Amino acid sequence: MAKRNMIEREKRRTAQVNKDEKKREKLRVILKDPNASYEDKQTASVSLQKLPRDGSYTRQRNRCAITGRTRGVYRKFGLARHKLREAAMRGEVPGLKKASW
Known part of the structure; x- marks a missing residue:
């Protein structure tokens, strides 16, 4: 935080x-x-x-909407990479899923 x-x-x-x-x-x-x-x-x-x-x-x-972190923030989502990953795993971000190849 x-x-x-x-x-x-x-x-x-x-x-x-x-x-x-x-x-x-x-x-x-x-x-x-x-x-x-x-x-x-x-x-x-x-x-x-x-x-x-x-x-x-x-x-x-740019700051993360949840933590206030300034680095690693995705503009499209307004979240830092950590929180974006957590939200994606919970299925809270529509259309985003874990990459697998």
């Missing part, structure tokens, strides 16, 4: 990303616009830098 504070930090980051998503997108559009003036781009850049770092979606980390 991951440390509780790390899981809570990740939840706060997710909430911050959801909150700042539209603001960041508007500022990025201004920065990428070839017709925007230099001053507009400069103010957009400064505004983007003033937003909280945790509001950036690249700071998020």
Whole structure:
């Protein structure tokens, strides 16, 4: 099990990303616009830098829904490899079965 504070930090980051998503997108559009003036781009850049770092979606980390483990997490299922295997053995994951050849 991951440390509780790390899981809570990740939840706060997710909430911050959801909150700042539209603001960041508007500022990025201004920065990428070839017709925007230099001053507009400069103010957009400064505004983007003033937003909280945790509001950036690249700071998020995939975590297992059960244990909070960050490594070996399958995106499709949202579970770490250990818990995915256990769930598959119990038959809780539809369409997934143990490979045998």
